[in-house]
Each structure stands twice: as structure tokens, then as C-alpha cells.
Amino acid sequence: MEKIKSLSDLKRIKSQVQEKLDLREKSEQVENLIQIRVAMATCGIAAGSKETMNYFIEHLAENGINAVVTQTGCMGYCYAEPTVEITKPGKEPIVFGHVTPEKAEEIIQKYLKHDELVEGIIPVNYNTI
């Protein structure tokens, strides 16, 4: 892959992305995207939430998932950082705790792709046997 070093390189990437965007249906507007909010307060950052956020950004596209990855503050679950709140369109938000990059991968493969719940939901109301 060519290096990206200047705004003109960025322009090249932009036109590639734009082509894909134009191909998409209107149904993929922002309100219909999956919202992933990574808690990024002192507690989250110290627990590695930046790596978690980067993991989602780098691995969602390759799994064919369109999502908006953003940040939120501390939700009071400092003991379970990094925490991530995921809202699928038309569904209630779910908060996952202890989301290391490995857990993020599990969430992508199970919850995001197949609506299958995984352990680590806060408050704890779901266990696998």
C-alpha cells in the first residue's frame, strides 16, 4: 500500500471512499448505522480503551460492518474498563465491560454479526452456561 503523508494522499483515499459511499443505498444513513461508543475517561484510558477503540476501527471494515465509532465519558463502571456501549439500529444500547481487543473481536463476530450475546454485559444479566 502507498504511504499517506500529505493532504493530496488523503484526497486519493477520499475519492476511493466516496465511490463506495455513492454505491450504497440510502438505508445506510447514519441513524441506521451501528453506534459504538468507547468510554474514554481517565479510568478507561488507563485500562487501554484506546487500543480497544483502534481495534474496532481497524477490524470493522474488514468484517463488512458499517459503524460509527465514537467516544463517551465515564459511565461509572470504572471497575470494568474498558467499557463499550453498542447501539444497533432499532435496539436498546448494551454496555459491555472488560473489552480488551480479544473481547472486541468476540463482540464483532458474535454480537455485531449474528446478534448473539456474549458475556461481559453490564449490569450482569447474561451468562453462557
Place this chain on the structure above:
Amino acid sequence: MQDIAAHVMDIAQNSVRAKASRIEIEYREDPGKDSLTIMIQDNGCGMNEATLARVTDPFFTSRTVRKVGLGIPLLKQNAERTGGSFSITSREGEGTTVRAEFVLSNWDTPPRGDMGGTVVLLATANPEIEFIYRHITAKGEYVFDTREVKETLGDVPINHLEIVSALQELVRENIRELSTE
């Protein structure tokens, strides 16, 4: 905090919560003065003097979900234990400036960390806020300004996943070039 970048991510979140529309971040390495300075400046809601006097107290926070506020105290402690200094100035309604100076050669000065990735995550997670990042070393200066970036991108959103990755690469590459290690 493990590195300088984590501190920057942390302190900049305060500016986001203060409803800033513009956040300026500066990273400056000055080997001549043996100093490493970070500065985070916002045009958010600011603080009155009584609040300002309490922000370095770890048991003070404006949040209600927990009773401690460690971001600023941790940065102050980390900077001061290298022989450096910490300052915060603020005016209600005008904004806040946080400055921390580390002694570059001190053992306790944390590594730089992923400044490029951090700044881009901040800028793309808060697309409505204008971010200006200046990275200054003995080799020169690099400026990342989201106004320019948004102009270049036109109607492609800055928080599109592929754009985020491209921007991270862009800023990291420019920082690498200025790196003196």
C-alpha cells in the same frame, strides 16, 4: 498513565465535556532546554476561581457517577516528579489552558506514545469540534488541522472508518519524520 499520548487523550476529554468548539494541542520537544511540553487549550465553558483551585485535588470532580477526578492530578504528579511543572489557567466563559512540562532526560518522563493515533481518534470521535495539533521537535514542526482535512474530504464524513485509519497513518507518518530517536 503509560505515556504522554494517554495524558493528552485524557485532558482533551475535559475540553470536550466543557463544550469547546475548538481544541488546540501542542507537543513540543526542546532538547536545548531539556524539556518536553504539552499544552491543551480550549474555548469551552471555563471555570471560576473557586473551581480552578480545586481541580488538582483528586477528590474533586464535576461528575456525578463517581467521587474522584484523577486526570489532572495524575498529569501534575507525572510532570512534577520529573522535575518539571504543571499549570492550568481558566476563565469562565472563555476557556481553559493546561500546560505540563517534563524534563526530557529524566528517567521518569513517560514515552511519547501514539500521539498521531490519539489526536486522530479525538478529532474523528468529535467531528463537530475543530482540532489543531502542533508537533514540534528539533527537526521541525508538523501541524494537523481538521479544518483543512474537512475541506479536503468534502462531503465524505471524517469519522468514516477508512478515513480514520488513513488519517492516523497520515499523522503518524509525519510525526515519525520529526522523531529524533
